[in-house]
Amino acid sequence: MPSFNFTLLTILGCGMATWVSRVFPFILLKKFDLPKPVIDYLSFVPIVIMSALWFSSLFNQHLGSLPQVNYENLLASVPTVIGAIIFKNLLVIVIIGIVSLGVIRLIGIA
Amino acid sequence: MDEKLDIHTAIKDTLPTVFGYIGIGIAFGIVGKAAGFNPLIVLLMSILIYAGSAQFITVSMLASHSPILSIVFSTFLVNSRMLLMSMTLAPYFKKESLSKNILIGTLLTDESFALGMNKLNYSGNKLSFRWFNTANGISYLTWIISSLGGALLGNFITNPEKLGLDFALVAMFIGLLYLQMISDNATSTLLQIIVIAFTLILIYVGLIFIPGNLLILLVTLLGCGFGVVIKHAFF
Incomplete structure (x- = not known):
């Protein structure tokens, strides 16, 4: 275990x-405007980041070989997506997700 | 969500994301405790680093006696996707003072970013400092309290995953992604689906040879570029 001082540092x-990385763009863009192509580029950030974070949870990584499907998360995603389409309410979607994975683990499918 | 940008509305809008922080925060506390760090260290990490996946990496690298520079650099790389999010968000706060901009940036997270992007579709493409700062503040406090709670609970809970709480974050991204898709009228649904499908391919292929945490940044850079190209070529 590293020393307290080393850990703190x-x-x-x-x-x-x-x-x-959080603050620098805020300081920079206070002074400068982004050119139109960059704004166009950044307009894709939300959907790409959110889908990337979702998709990366659907696989288990083994560097050097094909990713393995994480069936628990994949299965739990199905009712969550359906719930999103039906209810369009973030709180409901999150609860459906938690309960889905809980149930999947409880009955031991996947 | 609606068009209002006051504190009360911010609390209401942020509530669903709180579960994600609680689940991962508790998990982080338990992992930190299990790796041999006392609750004070766990607490300091959450207060000062404030980055979900990066904190897990800090813990594991500290525990394996990595040199300080490589820990700091790894943390920076894992979290550098925040550069893109800050850059996307900053223009909406251009009229606010520098100190308010710094405050918004300091407490920005994946979740508050996604929430803010969603809000834009309801608020006539506007954000307020009060709304965003409230969302950020709730997130920060929830994260700190849950990770401390996890570290204190660490002695009793050995298997936090049993409750399915670890899926809260994924469910939240699914929800925010879907809500973003249906409410963003500037980008056609077909283009969105094409970009999302391309992202899935990038993730799958990338997982073969790029460490997961770095992959998110690379995929985001490539996926956005792909989106721009397809948009200008076909839409």
Whole structure:
């Protein structure tokens, strides 16, 4: 186990690293405007990031070989997507997701 | 969601995302405790680093005695997708003071970003400092309290996954993705579906040889580029 001081210093360094990536664009864009092509490019960020985060949870990674399907998450995604289409309400969607995975684990399918 | 941007509405809008932070926060606390860190260290990580997946990496690299620079650099890489999100969000706060911009950026997360992007579709493409700062604040407090709770509970719970709480975050991304798709009228649904399908292919192929956390950033960079090209070529 690393010493308390080393751990603290690392945490401070990591804190600076995450802070810079969050704040730097805000400071920069206060002074400058983004060119139109960049705005066009960034308009895809929300759907790409959200689907990337979702899809990456559907696989288990084994570097060097094909990803394995995470059947638990894949199965739980089905009622969650259907729930999203029917209810269009984030809270309901999240609860359906949690319950779905809970049930899948309880009855031990997947 | 509606067009209102006051504090009360912000609380109402943020509530569904709270479950994601609670699930992952508790999991982080338990993992941190299990890796041998005391609750104070876990708490400091959540207060100062404030980045879900990056914190898990910090813990595992600290536990395996990695050099400090490589830990800090890994954390930066994993979290550098925030650069893209901040860049997308910043123009909406251009008229606010620099200190308010810094505050919004400091507490920005994947979830509050996604929530804000969704809100734009209801609020006539506007965001307010009050609304966003409230959403950020609730997220930050929930994260800190849940990870501390996880670290304290760490002695009793050995299997937090049993409750299905770890899926809260994924469910939230599914929900936000769908809500974004149906409410964004500037991009056609067909184009959105094409870009999402391309993202799935990139993730699958990328998982073979790129570490998962770095992959999200790379896929986002490529996926957005693909979207622009297809949009200009066919739409």
